[in-house]
Amino acid sequence: MSIKTETSDILKRLGVDPKTLSGGDLAVRTPVTGEQIAEIASISAAETGAVIDRAHEAFKAWRDVPAPRRGELVRLLGEELRAAKDDLGRLVSIEVGKVRSEGLGEVQEMIDICDFAVGLSRQLYGLTIATERPGHRMMETWHPLGVIGIISAFNFPVAVWSWNAALALVCGDSVVWKPSEKTPLTALACAAIFERAAKRFGADAPANLMTVIIGDRAVGEVLVDHPKVPLVSATGSTRMGREVGPRLAKRFARAVLELGGNNAGIVCPSADLDMALRAIAFGAMGTAGQRCTTLRRLFVHDSVYDALLPRLRKAYGSVSVGSPLATDALVGPLIDKAAFDNMQKALQAAKELGGTVTGGGRFDSGDADAYYAHPALVEMPKQDGVVLEETFAPILYVMKYSDFDAVLEEHNAVGAGLSSSIFTTDMREAEEFLSARGSDCGIANVNIGTSGAEIGGAFGGEKETGGGRESGSDAWKAYMRRATNTVNYSKALPLAQGVSFDI
Numbered sequence: 001m002s003i004k005t006e007t008s009d010i011l012k013r014l015g016v017d018p019k020t021l022s023g024g025d026l027a028v029r030t031p032v033t034g035e036q037i038a039e040i041a042s043i044s045a046a047e048t049g050a051v052i053d054r055a056h057e058a059f060k061a062w063r064d065v066p067a068p069r070r071g072e073l074v075r076l077l078g079e080e081l082r083a084a085k086d087d088l089g090r091l092v093s094i095e096v097g098k099v100r101s102e103g104l105g106e107v108q109e110m111i112d113i114c115d116f117a118v119g120l121s122r123q124l125y126g127l128t129i130a131t132e133r134p135g136h137r138m139m140e141t142w143h144p145l146g147v148i149g150i151i152s153a154f155n156f157p158v159a160v161w162s163w164n165a166a167l168a169l170v171c172g173d174s175v176v177w178k179p180s181e182k183t184p185l186t187a188l189a190c191a192a193i194f195e196r197a198a199k200r201f202g203a204d205a206p207a208n209l210m211t212v213i214i215g216d217r218a219v220g221e222v223l224v225d226h227p228k229v230p231l232v233s234a235t236g237s238t239r240m241g242r243e244v245g246p247r248l249a250k251r252f253a254r255a256v257l258e259l260g261g262n263n264a265g266i267v268c269p270s271a272d273l274d275m276a277l278r279a280i281a282f283g284a285m286g287t288a289g290q291r292c293t294t295l296r297r298l299f300v301h302d303s304v305y306d307a308l309l310p311r312l313r314k315a316y317g318s319v320s321v322g323s324p325l326a327t328d329a330l331v332g333p334l335i336d337k338a339a340f341d342n343m344q345k346a347l348q349a350a351k352e353l354g355g356t357v358t359g360g361g362r363f364d365s366g367d368a369d370a371y372y373a374h375p376a377l378v379e380m381p382k383q384d385g386v387v388l389e390e391t392f393a394p395i396l397y398v399m400k401y402s403d404f405d406a407v408l409e410e411h412n413a414v415g416a417g418l419s420s421s422i423f424t425t426d427m428r429e430a431e432e433f434l435s436a437r438g439s440d441c442g443i444a445n446v447n448i449g450t451s452g453a454e455i456g457g458a459f460g461g462e463k464e465t466g467g468g469r470e471s472g473s474d475a476w477k478a479y480m481r482r483a484t485n486t487v488n489y490s491k492a493l494p495l496a497q498g499v500s501f502d503i
């Protein structure tokens with residue numbers, strides 16, 4: 001069966017009308033072979049405002065539904081996702097090129113956040129706060145915020161939507177989602193899955209509670225600038241964030257920005273090298289280096305460099321690259337030619353700085369329009385130039401270190417601040433890495449890699465990563481507004497701070 005036919009069969013099973021897959025203006029390609037698998041219709045900037053207005057009407061109805069009942073809709077969404085897991089995971093593999101277990105893993109992440117959000121729907125707690133005035137009570141209440149705009153990237157085409165949407169829905173918000181133009185099919189599938197859950201939920205779920213808008217940059221701009229969108233959660237490059245952030249700030253809207261990462265690991269003298277090797281391999285080569293949490297820089301202590309590097313070179317030399325649909329390869333394709341070209345440019349720049357490259361060349365899959373690369377291990381004399389930037393491809397720069405304080409400085413000497421790891425069995429080093437003077441990232445791990453975070457923690461990072469937090473912990477607070485309420489149940493009107501104003 002051709003990929004195109006399989007895609008249309010999957011989408012049909014997931015509830016997407018096959019008619020939407022042809023005759024549109026947006027060509028959709030699979031990176032697995034490079035072939036075109038659909039042409040779908042995109043929306044214009046002019047139409048986008050009306051979509052947002054309708055989502056705002058949905059918000060006005062949804063905010064009145066009690067939160068635990070809203071949780072029931074997300075519970076049903078989780079059930080639908082469980083039923084759709086194989087198909088949706090396969091579709092992720094087709095549209096993004098993820099290997100099978102990573103495609104399925106992405107859907108599992110969606111199921112997990114739904115479970116989390118269902119529990120959360122009964123835990124949207126505010127505090128009761130001691131007041132200085134007798135006969136008064138002070139408390140805080142969390143209220144729904146409004147229409148939440150979601151802008152997601154190609155590399156996690158469905159999970160990022162779910163982290164935001166599951167929270168937004170239990171928080172009483174409606175959702176307008178602009179997926180990457182490279183991954184509209186998985187978005188249409190999610191919309192169909194959501195509609196099925198909403199139908200089962202019944203009339204309490206208003207129409208237009210969750211809308212997908214497939215369109216170009218101009219469509220994204222309408223979402224970012226629209227006064228009825230109080231929060232935009234945007235995942236993508238730091239370049240994109242630099243444009244989105246100020247536009248949101250200009251109208252005092254909230255931003256949850258999840259931008260680039262240039263994540264590093266430190267391998268210390270006491271590290272368990274077997275474990276480190278496996279964690280490094282998955283972190284750096286998994287998802288063909290196209291996670292925002294991908295391991296991109298590795299600092300290895302002098303004393304273990306010669307023990308670790310030959311094993312790492314061997315792993316790079318032997319890792320399987322190939323079609324995620326037709327083989328069990330661990331590394332699938334890059335998303336497109338531009339990604340491959342950027343990788344080659346970065347490798348060239350690294351060589352010019354004295355880097356020694358293992359791997360990195362094109363893997364011939366037999367399809368001229370598919371871009372597979374052998375992951376690249378680049379031993380660098382020092383951290384400089386291209387090493388300081390994120391290249392969204394499987395390149396791991398390795399540097400030697402000798403002094404722990406100095407390596408902490410180097411670790412933090414990049415623009416991005418998303419994820420980080422240390423490999424050590426020395427408790428002092430581990431704790432120092434996690435301390436205020438250690439890693440400056442939003443995620444700091446010990447003896448596990450930089451990627452593959454669970455949904456229960458807040459996900460996001462500092463500095464040029466944008467500062468936003470999605471997913472678990474108390475990330476939900478960004479999706480609600482907080483009101484501080486003071487109630488006077490006495491017969492007097494004492495003013496705070498002892499002020500008197502007797503008329």
Ligand code: UN1
Pocket residue numbers: 109155156160235290291292293450451452453454
């Ligand atoms: C991303 O690459 O945008 O921690 C998100 C991870 C995944 C999410 C990655 N849970 O690698």
